Amino acid sequence: MTTAANIPPASPEDLVEDGRPERGGPAGTTVVPGRRRSLGERAARARTKLSSPWASLAAVVIAVLWTTPTLGLLITSFRPELDIRRSGWWTFFADPSVTLANYEEVITGSATSSFAAFFVNSVVITVPAVVIPITLALLAAYAFAWIDFRGRSWLFVAVFALQIVPIQITLIPLLTQYNQWGLSGSFWAVWLSHTIFALPLAIFLLHNFMMDIPRTLIEAARMDGAGHVTIFFRVLLPLLVPAIASFAIFQFLWVWNDLLVGLTFGSNLNVAPLTVRLGELAGTRGSEWHLLSAGAFVSMVVPMVVFLALQRYFVRGLLAGGVKG
Amino acid sequence: MDLLLNADTTAEKLLVMCVAILLFVGVTAAVLWLVDRPSLPRWVPLVGFLGPAVALLVFGLLYPAARTVLGSFQARDRQTWVGLDNYRTILTEDGFQTVLLNTALWVLLVPTVATAVGLVYAVLVDRTRFEKLAKTLIFLPMAISLVGASIIWKFVYEFKPDQPGVRQTGLLNQLLVWLGAPPQQFLLDPPWNTFFLIAVMIWIQTGFAMTVLSAAIKAIPDDIMEAARLDGAGAWRMFASVTVPSIRPAIVVVITTIAMGTLKVFDIVRTMTGGNFGTSIVANEFYTQSFPLGQPGIGAALAVALFVLVVPIVLYNIRQMKLSEEQR
Numbered sequence: 001m002t003t004a005a006n007i008p009p010a011s012p013e014d015l016v017e018d019g020r021p022e023r024g025g026p027a028g029t030t031v032v033p034g035r036r037r038s039l040g041e042r043a044a045r046a047r048t049k050l051s052s053p054w055a056s057l058a059a060v061v062i063a064v065l066w067t068t069p070t071l072g073l074l075i076t077s078f079r080p081e082l083d084i085r086r087s088g089w090w091t092f093f094a095d096p097s098v099t100l101a102n103y104e105e106v107i108t109g110s111a112t113s114s115f116a117a118f119f120v121n122s123v124v125i126t127v128p129a130v131v132i133p134i135t136l137a138l139l140a141a142y143a144f145a146w147i148d149f150r151g152r153s154w155l156f157v158a159v160f161a162l163q164i165v166p167i168q169i170t171l172i173p174l175l176t177q178y179n180q181w182g183l184s185g186s187f188w189a190v191w192l193s194h195t196i197f198a199l200p201l202a203i204f205l206l207h208n209f210m211m212d213i214p215r216t217l218i219e220a221a222r223m224d225g226a227g228h229v230t231i232f233f234r235v236l237l238p239l240l241v242p243a244i245a246s247f248a249i250f251q252f253l254w255v256w257n258d259l260l261v262g263l264t265f266g267s268n269l270n271v272a273p274l275t276v277r278l279g280e281l282a283g284t285r286g287s288e289w290h291l292l293s294a295g296a297f298v299s300m301v302v303p304m305v306v307f308l309a310l311q312r313y314f315v316r317g318l319l320a321g322g323v324k325g
Numbered sequence: 326m327d328l329l330l331n332a333d334t335t336a337e338k339l340l341v342m343c344v345a346i347l348l349f350v351g352v353t354a355a356v357l358w359l360v361d362r363p364s365l366p367r368w369v370p371l372v373g374f375l376g377p378a379v380a381l382l383v384f385g386l387l388y389p390a391a392r393t394v395l396g397s398f399q400a401r402d403r404q405t406w407v408g409l410d411n412y413r414t415i416l417t418e419d420g421f422q423t424v425l426l427n428t429a430l431w432v433l434l435v436p437t438v439a440t441a442v443g444l445v446y447a448v449l450v451d452r453t454r455f456e457k458l459a460k461t462l463i464f465l466p467m468a469i470s471l472v473g474a475s476i477i478w479k480f481v482y483e484f485k486p487d488q489p490g491v492r493q494t495g496l497l498n499q500l501l502v503w504l505g506a507p508p509q510q511f512l513l514d515p516p517w518n519t520f521f522l523i524a525v526m527i528w529i530q531t532g533f534a535m536t537v538l539s540a541a542i543k544a545i546p547d548d549i550m551e552a553a554r555l556d557g558a559g560a561w562r563m564f565a566s567v568t569v570p571s572i573r574p575a576i577v578v579v580i581t582t583i584a585m586g587t588l589k590v591f592d593i594v595r596t597m598t599g600g601n602f603g604t605s606i607v608a609n610e611f612y613t614q615s616f617p618l619g620q621p622g623i624g625a626a627l628a629v630a631l632f633v634l635v636v637p638i639v640l641y642n643i644r645q646m647k648l649s650e651e652q653r
Contacts (some may be wrong), residue, residue: 058445059449062446062449063459064471066463070466070469072477072496073477086492086494088492094633121338122424123342124341127346128346131349135349135353136381139375139378140374140378143371149368155374162386165390166588166608166631168589168591169390169394169628169631169632170386171615172393172615172624173388173389173392173396187341187345188329196381196385196386212596227363228361228370228374229357234627253467256470257470257472259470259591259595260612261593264612275592278470278473278596279595282472282479283599286479289483289494300468300469301475304468304469307465307467308467311464314538318533319536319540
């Protein structure tokens with residue numbers, strides 16, 4: 001939503017430490033390195049940084065506060081149902097008993113409530129809802145970046161401004177429209193909605209990345225007589241892979257974790273994603289923690305893995321202004 | 326055709342997914358192939374590249390938003406014009422007063438607390454040995470869905486009646502018991518329950534604040550830091566007089582971004598309390614009024630209110646970005 005791109009990179013080794021890839025130019029351009037600091041100098045700085053034990057203590061307290069809730073639910077999901085009802089998860093360390101029964105029940109339980117079916121729904125919703133908006137946004141961003149036309153900047157600002165429309169404001173008319181077309185309660189309605197809601201941010205972000213590509217590359221290809229499609233696929237796409245990856249992670253997390261769109265357009269059981277099922281479970285069987293805890297982790301495992309594996313790209317997207325509100 | 330709209334087995338669903346993607350790729354390829362002929366006028370490729378996205382945005386965002394604004398002036402039958410009645414209702418009725426007050430609390434507390442904690446933490450772990458791991462721990466909640474986060478926290482707030490032989494299973498109530506206090510119904514008693522919901526959003530947003538601010542801190546030129554250190558500035562003095570002023574633009578961007586996200590958040594309230602017990606906020610009340618209660622007029626008015634609340638924050642945010650770019 002906003003640009004935090006006003007943060008110039010520090011020195012390259014800082015960027016690597018920080019898990020942030022260098023925000024240098026694309027292949028074939030040189031990145032001007034910052035000043036290198038000697039190791040000894042940096043060690044000395046680090047020592048002066050956190051000399052106080054209070055500072056370390058504060059950092060540890062925050063880290064513990066932030067991880068304990070998740071850890072508690074994770075441990076709970078592996079405890080037998082009776083234990084969960086009778087004692088807190090912290091007693092697990094004194095008296096450990098581990099079971100996979102909760103996961104079995106949640107994943108393969110009765111046909112209507114099994115998470116396996118909803119897991120499939122989430123996958124089926126997410127893949128097209130990531131691929132389609134990115135493709136359309138790439139094409140649009142290309143037009144905004146490299147095709148001259150009258151009213152270009154005006155139209156681009158309009159697209160950017162659409163990011164501020166809360167999706168709540170569009171739901172009822174969209175639902176009415178889908179009903180008229182007979183699409184409501186099908187995957188098509190969910191895909192279409194996610195695609196629409198993703199476009200403003202995707203176009204904005206990818207356009208920002210495209211503007212970093214040196215004009216001379218495009219001009220040279222034009223001189224050789226390449227058309228738009230050739231330039232797009234041969235010249236731009238290979239350079240944009242990291243940018244596409246960072247937006248893809250954003251969009252993936254956004255769609256996989258979304259509740260509002262899934263609830264509004266995919267209320268029928270054959271389409272509902274995991275989040276809808278989990279929210280329902282929290283409402284109807286709020287005290288059955290053996291199901292809730294296992295269900296929560298079934299729904300969290302995919303985004304967590306993706307996130308941890310591709311954190312670097314995600315951070316890069318964040319710093320380039322990819323914040324979906 | 327029926328299969329495409331009502332897939333009910335796993336195989337069918339996956340098939341529909343593949344069909345959808347192939348269809349999309351096919352159509353897109355055809356369009357690109359058609360528009361990219363040298364002999365065609367210049368506007369044809371432009372329409373091919375830009376047309377689909379613009380058409381979707383007009384259909385899915387512009388037109389519905391306009392419809393909703395109109396709908397907010399209509400009664401629940403979506404025919405009769407009622408002027409400003411819906412707006413009068415959401416601004417004056419007691420239940421809605423609570424909703425607006427709660428929304429204000431969310432928008433004030435979440436950005437400030439999340440940014441403060443994120444900033445302090447970013448400074449504390451900056452250039453330490455465990456920096457990467459320490460950051461990942463705080464960052465991880467961002468990957469968790471709001472529904473998942475709500476369940477994690479509901480479990481922290483879990484209440485068991487205060488009777489002999491009954492042990493608390495919620496961490497927070499257990500801490501109270503250990504301290505000798507009676508356990509509390511954290512999510513049921515207004516006005517405090519709203520604060521316990523707000524805590525969840527803070528928990529999620531802190532990682533974002535920390536990431537952006539950490540990058541900003543790393544971008545502070547070393548000579549400024551060095552000069553302050555040579556002048557004998559202590560850690561606290563460095564933080565207050567060098568670090569914070571240097572990254573002020575980034576702080577503003579983070580606060581406004583979190584504020585916008587907070588205004589629209591719906592999942593937490595919906596999952597944890599369903600908006601009952603005086604915890605509802607505008608984004609959730611919109612859903613309750615529009616769908617379960619069948620009051621599209623009121624729902625539309627709430628959606629418009631949400632829009633009106635977001636706009637000034639966005640405009641301020643854009644201005645700040647412009648200012649910080651001019652400074653460079």
